[in-house]
Amino acid sequence: MPTIYKQERKYLLMDYYTKKLKDWYEQIAERYDSWGTRDGEFSVAPISEEVIQFNKLLDKVKLSDGKILDVATGTGTYLIEVLKRGGVGYGIDISKNMISVLKKKIKNSHLESRINVKIGNAAEITFKERFDLILCIGLFDYYDFDEVKVFLQNMKKVAKKDCQFIVDFPNKNKKETYTFQEKERSVGHEVFIHKPEEILSFLKKQGFNILAQQEAGIETQFLLKLKDS
Ligand SMILES: C[S@@+](CC[C@H](N)C(=O)[O-])C[C@H]1O[C@@H](n2cnc3c(N)ncnc32)[C@H](O)[C@@H]1O
Numbered sequence: 302m303p304t305i306y307k308q309e310r311k312y313l314l315m316d317y318y319t320k321k322l323k324d325w326y327e328q329i330a331e332r333y334d335s336w337g338t339r340d341g342e343f344s345v346a347p348i349s350e351e352v353i354q355f356n357k358l359l360d361k362v363k364l365s366d367g368k369i370l371d372v373a374t375g376t377g378t379y380l381i382e383v384l385k386r387g388g389v390g391y392g393i394d395i396s397k398n399m400i401s402v403l404k405k406k407i408k409n410s411h412l413e414s415r416i417n418v419k420i421g422n423a424a425e426i427t428f429k430e431r432f433d434l435i436l437c438i439g440l441f442d443y444y445d446f447d448e449v450k451v452f453l454q455n456m457k458k459v460a461k462k463d464c465q466f467i468v469d470f471p472n473k474n475k476k477e478t479y480t481f482q483e484k485e486r487s488v489g490h491e492v493f494i495h496k497p498e499e500i501l502s503f504l505k506k507q508g509f510n511i512l513a514q515q516e517a518g519i520e521t522q523f524l525l526k527l528k529d530s
Contacts, residue, residue, distance in 0.1 A: 315395070315422065321489055322443060323395040326375070330398035334376050354517030355379060355438070355467070358524050361513055362465050364388055367433030372423045372456060373440035377403035377416070379467075380436065384412055391428060393421030424448070426455040433461055437468045438522075442492050443485075446503055453507050463530045466509070469520040470500050478519045497521070 315323070326333075359382065366387045371380035374392030376399055384390045390412075394400050400418050407413050421427070423440060435456050441449050456466065471478045471494050482492040495503070504511060504525060513524040 319395065319422065319424075325488060325490070326394075326396035327398045330376070330396060330402050333399065333402065334378070351438075351469075351518040351520060351522075352378060352382060354515055354522060356382060358467055358513060358515060358522055359383060359386065361524055362434060362467075364434060368430055369434045369436065370426075370428065370430075370432040370456075370459065372426065372435065372437040372452065374403065374418060374436075375399045375439065377406060377418070379438050380416065381407070381412065383434065383436070384415055388415070388433075390416040391430060391432070392416065392418040393423070393426065394418070395420065395422055423452040423455060426459055428459050430459070431461045432459055432464055435460055435464060435466045437466070439469065439520075441468060442471050442481075442520075443490055445491075445493050446495075449503075450507060453509075457508070457527065460527065462527070464527065465512070466525040467522060468525065469517065469522045470495060472516055472519055472521045473497065475516075475519050481519055 364383070364386055366389075369380065369383050369388050369390050371377070371390065371392040374380050374394050375396070377392060380390045380392050392400075392403070397420055400420060403416075403418060407416055423437070437452065437456065440452065444452070460466075471481070471492055473494050473496055478492075478494060482494060485492045500521070501511060504523065508528050509525040510528050511523055512526055515522055
């Protein structure tokens with residue numbers, strides 16, 4: 302089957318809301334990395350703050366040249382941070398243009414041969430590889446717990462037994478989170494803001510132990526491990 306036909310079918314089968322998110326990220330992909338550094342742009346907090354915090358969580362992860370999967374990798378900001386420490390990276394995202402920006406960023410660098418990215422929906426993760434670390438940053442903001450549950454189930458399917466996970470959810474206690482929600486609503490997206498205790502109980506119900514958690518910009522980041530590992 303020609304790839305373009307397969308991709309078109311996948312697009313048609315995607316639900317309306319996911320298509321909407323995809324179309325938005327296709328449009329803004331080229332500007333995504335500079336958000337937060339310029340006034341009047343869409344972001345409400347500099348992404349660099351979240352990256353600094355993310356590295357603090359990474360310090361707690363034992364990574365010996367493992368395989369890392371980044372779900373909704375976007376322009377690869379977080380995957381690249383991990384790969385600076387070693388390992389081989391895999392990524393999926395529904396937006397072709399976000400992936401193109403990522404590919405441009407790593408072109409001719411030492412990372413080019415260590416990153417494999419493809420277009421894909423977090424609700425349907427298919428990899429033959431099994432992963433040591435799975436990231437999912439900036440995706441759960443947009444989906445309710447029922448959908449996040451499906452994403453996590455898909456991640457678990459491709460996780461090694463002792464895989465660790467880094468995920469984030471919007472931080473209910475930051476006023477900027479509500480500014481972000483308003484901005485996203487103005488373009489037809491929802492941002493789901495849960496109470497901290499609801500997030501913890503949700504993650505535990507999905508079979509995770511919470512190894513660490515920390516504030517990062519308008520998000521709370523979590524380091525997780527499967528309970529039965
Ligand atoms: C806020 S960006 C986060 C990108 C990157 N993880 C980061 O933190 O810089 C959200 C990303 O999720 C992607 N996305 C939205 N829904 C998705 C889905 N169902 N499956 C895979 N990617 C999705 C978008 O295309 C976009 O690249």
